[in-house]
Amino acid sequence: MSGSWEKTACILCECNCGLEVQLGGEGGRHFTRIRGDKAHPASRGYACEKPHRLDYYQNGPDRITSPLRRKPDGTFEEIDWNSAIREVARRLSAVRDEFGGDTIFYYGGGGQGNHLPAAYSAATRRAVGSRYRSNALAQEKTGEFWVNGRLMGAAVRGDFKHCEVALFIGKNPWQSHGIPRARVTLKAIAKDLKRAMIVIDPRRTETAELADIHLQVKPGTDAWLLAALGAVLVEENLIASSWLEEHVDDYEPVLATLGEVPISEYCEKSGVPETLVREAARRIGKAESVAVFEDLGIQMNRHSTLSSYLNKLLWLLTGNFGKKGAQYVPALLVNLAGGLDKIAGPAAKDKVTPVVGARVISGLVPCNVIVDEILTDHPKRYRAMIVETANPAHSLADSTRMREALSALDTLVVIDIAMTETARLADYILPTPTQYEKAEATFFNFEFPENYFQLRHPLFDPPDGVLSEPEIHARLCEALGAYTEEDLAPLHAAAAQSREAYIPVFFGTVLTNPKLAPYAPVILYRTLGPHLPPGLAPGAVVWGLVHQFAAAYPDSLRRAGFEGKGFEAPERLFDAILTSPSGIVYSVDEFDESWKRIKTAGGKFHAAIPELLDALGSLRTEEVGTGDRAFPFVLSAGERRSFTANTILRNPAWRKKDVQGSLRMSPDDAAQLRVTDGDRVRLTTKRASVEVPVEVSEMMQPGHVSLPNGLGLDHPNDGGERVQTGIAPNELTASEDRDWLAGTPWHKHVPARIEAVQ
Ligand code: SF4
Known part of the structure; x- marks a missing residue:
């Protein structure tokens, strides 16, 4: 090639x-x-x-190319795949039989473009009776999911291609992207005099530099600022009254609560001049369309769920939904924020975790309570864990406690390509191909009015000794006795004939059979997979997703050009997916299509969320800042920079700049501490104390410092010695510092102390 x-x-x-x-x-x-x-x-x-x-x-370091089993002395030994699958199945079923499948916890199942494993892992989870799971979304997005669920039972995104006003809250798309062609889109908005960009961020980010209005909040005060913005909309009558009357239930209590917000005081608390807040509110209130993107700056911060709610009130009160340039509900192939329809409306009940009683949102346990669900003598504590394509020992809060929790499990099984910080604690490691050695896909398909999907083809052969995730899950299900060869025989026979022959057999013998339906993903892989083009067997589950999609969104599919009687349209779409390695448009919508996707009983928004209106009221008496004289700085742990990424890039040599990952601080703070670029300081939080080099940056305001994400991994140097590069942010964070409602962490608001190192 x-x-x-x-x-x-x-x-x-x-x-x-x-x-x-x-x-x-x-x-x-x-x-x-x-x-x-x-x-x-x-x-x-x-x-x-x-x-x-x-x-x-x-070609990263620490690749694993054989299943590994931990020996009593703590080291690993290579074992064959049959032994690995048999022993993992035996260990997990022993936990299930003695303590219940709900004590087997699953974490991960994806990354930034590795989402097929999550679809297949559902079968293994069902085979062992596991009921609780989580992934990185539960330390970022679940507060927003919950608000979306209560407001309308569906997740929304903003149309930045067409909006008049783009509002970014705790979001720096120049570095963290999140919208297609992010830098091109930002420049287009910045250049167009009829459009405007408003950025809410404590840092003068690359995006803030392009903005028309930068509301440079004090770190951790977004809720006060957002409340003030909403209050100005009400006070200056910038709300879409007739639109609210038509589309929103119970908006009066919202207007009444916002009407009581002391605007000047909240602007002062947030550190933003009131004139600028009013200017931003007027620009939002008078625009034809406003698109909003909130991200980790508020979602990993104090009051994160309240801030999500206040953000959504801004576009809701101004009628920015279901039209060009505003918020939309995309046609999804896979709904990663599933279950929101079940919490739509005020009467909904949330599922909770067995030990802490934390809300389970979109089926996800808050990442910050996982340690508490393990390190306890509660009879329903998690006793076994499957970690797939994830590295919680590094990427979740409070690494010391997380390592302790993972070590306390009866059984830890890790499915991954490399010897990660989590894999080192495992009882069994099941190695997989890289994302370029197998067919793979992303389910981050959120665009509108056109939406896209790409089934990536493998580029390299995997090394001997690794197995793809669908093969691992199929083997685990088979070892657990989930189905038999006899069960699959009619499906094999039909698939050998044609996909046309396969359809009725699959729907008739699998989906209607309660014994087999839970294992549908791996059954598809086993029976349809071998008949797909070479290398694309892992795409078998996509066939099932395409049929689900066609049933849910027939008009979107037809507008994308896939028509026909019966199953013809989804089959055409699946053929197009298999033969379009650059990806395809699978859905085309009208701008008002989003209205049909609101899942509340009456099809209207439920604006009043009593828990959050109470939380809004409580802001009045709360002080801002760290509230701790021993830790006067606010540390943002995990800033996206040009050369940072998540931990799949383990070799630090990939970074061209700032290899050690400097602590960014304001010129004022640097002068006060008498340090300059490259000097080292001691950074201390209530959990740990580290030494780190400084970068003096005009981006930062006094009292606010920032560390990049993705650093602190160890790797072999040229002499084979293991060395760590940079600071692992979660050595400094604490699991108890989390949102009271969604459990999302306060990684962007870690109280810290800084001393110059002589
Ligand atoms: S990191 Fe990759 S996926 Fe993200 S914007 Fe850059 S090129 Fe695109």
């Missing part, structure tokens, strides 16, 4: 931009050239600087 361009995608953020790559180097196992794929329907040739370094992932 050397010299030819192959199609794939970047896996370093949720945008999954399409790429074209050339392969070569030793054994043809390296990326030699990488460029944006102009044929990719969403990114259209766009790519930022990061994917050019993807070879550091594909």
Whole structure:
């Protein structure tokens, strides 16, 4: 394949931009050239600087190429796959039989572009009776999910391509992306005099530099600022009254509560001049359309769920939903925020975790309570855990306690490509191909009015000794006795004939059979997978998703050009997916389609959420700041920068700049501490104390410091010695510092102390 361009995608953020790559180097196992794929329907040739370094992932250190079992002395030994599957199945079923399947906890199942494993793992979870699971969304997005659920029973996104006003809250798309062709889109908004960009961020980010209005809040005071913005909308009558009357239930209590907000006082608390707050509110209130994106800056901060609610009130009170340039509900192939329809409306009851009683939102246990669900003598504590394509020992709060919790489990099974910080604590490690050695896909398909999907083809053969996740889950289900060869015989026979013959057999014998239906994903892989084009067997589950999609969104599918009687339309879509390595448009919507996707009983928004209106009232008596003289600084732990990514890039050599990951601080603070670029300071939180180099940055305001994400991994140096590069942010964070409602962590508001190091 050397010299030819192959199609794939970047896996370093949720945008999954399409790429074209050339392969070569030793054994043809390296990326030699990488460029944006102009044929990719969403990114259209766009790519930022990061994917050019993807070879550091594909050929990263610490690769595992045989199943491993922990020995009594704590070291690992290689074992064959049959033994590994048999022993893992036996250990998990022993936990299930003695303590109940609900004590087996599942974490992970994806990353930024590795989502097929999550679909297959559902079968294994059912086979062991597991009821609780989580992933990174539960330390970021679940507060927003919950608010969306209560407001309308569905998740929304903003239409930044067409909006008049773009509002970014705790979001720096220049670095964290999140919208297709982010930098092109930002520049287009900034250049257009009829449009405006408003940024709420304590830092003067690259996006804030482009903005028309930057509301530079004091760190952790977003809720006061958002309340003041909402209050100005009410006070100055900038709300869409007739729209509210038509589309929103119970908005009066919201208007009444916002009407009581002391605007001047809240502006002062947030550190933003009232004149600027009023200017921003007027720009929002008078715009034809407003699109909003809130992100980790508020979602990993104090009052995160309240801030999500206040954000949504801004666009709701101004009627910015279901029209061009406003908020929309996309047509999803997989609903990652599933279950929101069940919490729509005030009477809904939330499922809770067995030990702490924390809310389970969209089926996800809050990441910050996992340690408390394990480190206890509660009879329903989690006793076994499957961790798949994730690294909670590094990526979740309070690493010391997390390591302690993972070590306290009866059984820890890790499914991953490399010896991660979590894998080191495992009883069994089941190694998998990289994302470029198998067919793979992302379910981050959130666009509108057109939506996109790409089934990526494998680019390299996997090494001997690893198995893809669908193969692992199929083998585990079989070892657990989930189904028999006899059960699958009619499906094998039908698949050998044709997909047309397979459809009625699958729907008739699997989906209608309560014994087999829970294992549908792996049954598809086992029976349909072998009949898909070479290398694409892991895409078998997509066939099932496409049929589900066609039943739920027939008009969206038809508008995307997939028509026909009966099952013809989804079959055509599936064929197009298999034969379009750059991806395809699978859904086309009208702008008002979103209205049909509101899941409340009457099809209207439920604006009043009593718990959050009470929380809004409580802001009056709360002080801002860290409230602790021993820790006067606010540390943002995990800033996205040009050369940071999540921990799948384990070799620090991929970073061109700032290899050690400096602590950014304001010029005022640097002067006060008498330090300058490259000097080292001691950074102390209530959990840990570390030394770190300083970068003096005009981005930061006094009292606010920031560490990048993705650092602090160890790796072998040239002499084979293990060295750690940079600070692992979660050594400094605490699991109890979390949102009272959603349990999301306060990683962007870690009280800290800083001293210069002589
Ligand atoms: S925006 Fe950059 S990091 Fe994100 S998927 Fe695209 S190329 Fe990769």
